[in-house]
Amino acid sequence: MLLSFQMPRPAYAEENAGGLERLVLVRDSNEMRHNDVSVKAPQPLTQVKGVTYVAARTFMNEIYGTIAYDSKSKKYTLTSGDNVLQLAANKSAYTLNGASKSMTGAPYVLKGTLMLPVRIAAQSFGLTMKTLPETQQIELTWSNAPIARFSVSDLNPYAQQTQVHYVNESYHPSGLAIVEERWENNNEVFDQPGSYVVTLWVKDVSGRWSEPYSVTVTVKPANQPPVASFTTDKSTYKMGEFITYTDYSTDDENRIASRVWTNAQRGFFEPGEQTVTLKVTDALGETDEVTKTITILDETLYTKEEFDLLYTEVGEKFEMNGSSVLQWPTMSYNINDREQTLIRANSPETIREEGIYYEDIVSGDVRFLLHNQNGRSKPVKIYVILTNNNAESATVRMGAKGMAGPNPIVSTVGRAVTGRFLESLLAPQYSYVQIPAGESRMIFQEYSDKPVKPGDVYSMFADVWMSTALDFKVVVVDAERDVISALPSLSILASDGQHVRGTFDNANRIMYVNQMVGDVKSRMVLADNVIDTRISGIDKTIGNPVLNAGNYGVLYTIQLNNVQPHTAIVLSPRGGHYAGAFTVNGQVVYTTNTSILRNTNELGMLYKTGDTAESVSITFTPANGSMLPINLLFMPMPTH
The missing domain is CATH 2.60.40 (Immunoglobulin-like)
Known part of the structure; x- marks a missing residue:
């Protein structure tokens, strides 16, 4: 509660010479004289350890200011004109107009009255202070003129x-x-x-x-509209020939805010004339546009598919008939699963109540996958709590991690969390948490610090190492609640029956492809739950066996040992939309850099081999929130 203390405004005494207000304080007296009008304060002017104090409320009233007290922060706010002084009783630190300062002495409360150091008050509110030793008085003066602003x-x-x-x-x-x-x-x-x-x-x-x-x-001089201008590298092209557009637009202030191209395709595949337009807009909304016509000959340099393979940049996408992919031969591979504990806490995926969303006892290398959407009417926070029930202290090493959200768009979160995790795997930053015997600690504090608003999606991959077996809990409570005090009253929630939760072993999967790749069109089927089988685990909250549908959270490494020159490696989503990331020969590639793959007819470019055969290594984990399965396509590119 903010309590405001205001006394009636003093009667305006006759103005002093020069238009100055004058307030005289008398030591050891509760009398003040404001422009020769007597005023009584509840406490006298008092000196403590060389610092002189005045009754704050009466003083602020006489200089036409206000004083308010916040019982929650225990701070006083004193305001006069443009100046705001904030302080607390018995504290020498204070702020003036937001700037931190320190005073000699400290304000204090005497019989219910805040006593304020006179010198600090004078300095803070622009008063001229004069000490009169012979009369034991302090004279404060200030202008009585209005202030223009x-x-x-x-x-x-x-x-x-x-x-x-x-x-x-x-x-x-x-x-x-x-x-x-x-x-x-x-x-x-x-x-x-x-x-x-x-x-x-x-x-x-x-x-x-x-x-x-x-x-x-x-x-400034009157703004001039921008001037739209562009060129193409020539005026006549074959079908499937790449067109270079060079923007020469200018603005008198170099503040072009937008450029909108119409029909500026990188290549055309029908003969005839094509009209290309560029419209530019400056920061003040002035516009200009220019149009050019180019001619497309009835002669083919590249087909649409060849053109897209050659000119689609890695991390971008192109379109193709997705159903045709299913006729291509599938690439065989060997699977070698490696030891890695995976905790997939993904059910119930939609948060509808507070509770424990998963718990188990684990040790060694552990990967956490958390993916939830807040279906409550208020913000929540998500915590991972480790408890050491052993007789000795435990060490937890925090390694690679990716976090994304909260955000209402699931594909945005899934793409970001996957890419960030893969980037962190390339150069993990390690930190350590010590958990004494019999105690608990929260890990992933930066994840738990963010409140998840209703409708938002929140996601995380994180690798940790535990020196001994530790009890963990994934806990969700409303954002304003303290999770530790709430925990004893929380129960384990049942699975939603649609999504997966559980503890899984062998969650690092390596695939070796030794046959020639890229000599013909071919594909590699991934995360289909048939050819690429699901890993098995147990929902430790009820003891039931579970299969990790889609193998979300599994870290795949695909080793292609013989990829032919001029081969495009392309991602084809087969289950619907896909927004994720892949590490290809040590570089993280998003699918896509600026968008998502919306359906089976949109393909994402992952890599292109050069003039010689290569060994290509691809690392990924199925992206949270995306549809599975996916295919890797291997497509020969034209060399002429």
Whole structure:
């Protein structure tokens, strides 16, 4: 609760010579004299250890300020004019207009009254302080004139084009009404470029004028529209010949905000004339466009498929009839599963209640896969808690990890989390957590710190190593709750019956392909649950065996030992949309860099071999939130 303490405004005494307000404080007396009007404070002016203190509420009232107390933070906020002083009782640290400072002495509370160091108050609120030793008095003075202030909507407008608005922010420190204002150069539109000093004076109800307040407005020459311009490397092309467009558009301020191309295809596959248009827009919305016509001959250089294979960059996509892929021969491979514990905590996938989403006791190398969507009406947080029930201390090494979200778009989260995990695997950053015997620790703190809003998806892959068997729990509670205090009342939730959770062994899968690749069109079937079989595990919450449908969380390494020159390695989603990532010969490739593969007719370029045969290594894990199975396609590229 914020408590505001305001006393009635003091009666305005007759103005002092020079228009100054004057407040006299008397040592060891609770009497103040404001412009020769006597005021009583609840506590006297007091000196403690060389610091003089004044009753804060009465003082703030006499300088026409306010004081408020926040019982939650236990801080006082003192405001006068533009200045805001924040402090706490018995603390020497304070802030003035947001800047941290430290004072000599400290404010304190005397019989319910906040006592404020006079010198700090004077410095904070712009008062002139004078000590009068012979009379044991302190004299504070300040101007009684109004203060002129204003803001400007645009300090760098364009001549003859920009409408400028001025907001009068003037005030009177004593709270008197401002009755008149006078401006210079406050033009709504400036006719000519240059520097203009805009000045404001204001007058209060007593007839006193403020000092001038000025702001310099620098007016730029009138904005010129951009000029759209582009060229092609020639004017006539064969069908399937690559076209280079060079943008030569200009703007007088070099602030082109957008470029919109129409029909600027990289190649055309029908003869005839093609019209290409470029429209450019500058930062102020001015536009220009230009159109050029090129001629496509009735002669073929490359077919559409050949063209796409040659000119689609790695990480981008192209279109092809997806059903034709199913007629291609499948590539055989040998599977060698390696020891690796996988925790897939993916059921219930939609968070509808607080609880324990999975638990088990594990040790050694462990990979966590968490993937959830918040179906509650309020934000939640997700925690992984390790408990050491052993007699000795345990060590946990945190290794490669990828985290993505919270975000409402599942494909965005799945693509990002997969790519980040693969990038982390290339150069893992290790950290260590020690868990004493009989104690618990939260790991993946950065994951747990983010609240997941209703409708958002949150996902993580993470590798850890545990020196001994540890009990872990995946726990979800509402974001405002403390997970440790809530944990004793939480129960293990049942699986949703659609998604998979469990503890799986041998979750690193290596595939060797020794036959020639790329001499003919062929494909490799992955994550189909038939040719590429599912790994098995147990849902330890109920003891039932489970199969990891789709092998989500399994780390695949595909070793292609004999890939022919000029071979394109392409991803074909077979189950629907796919948004993930692959590491190919040490480089992470997203599918795709800027989008997703939306259906079976969209293919993602992963790699192209050069002029000699190569060995190609591909590492991936099926992307969370994407559809399976997938195929790797091996497609010969034209060499002429």
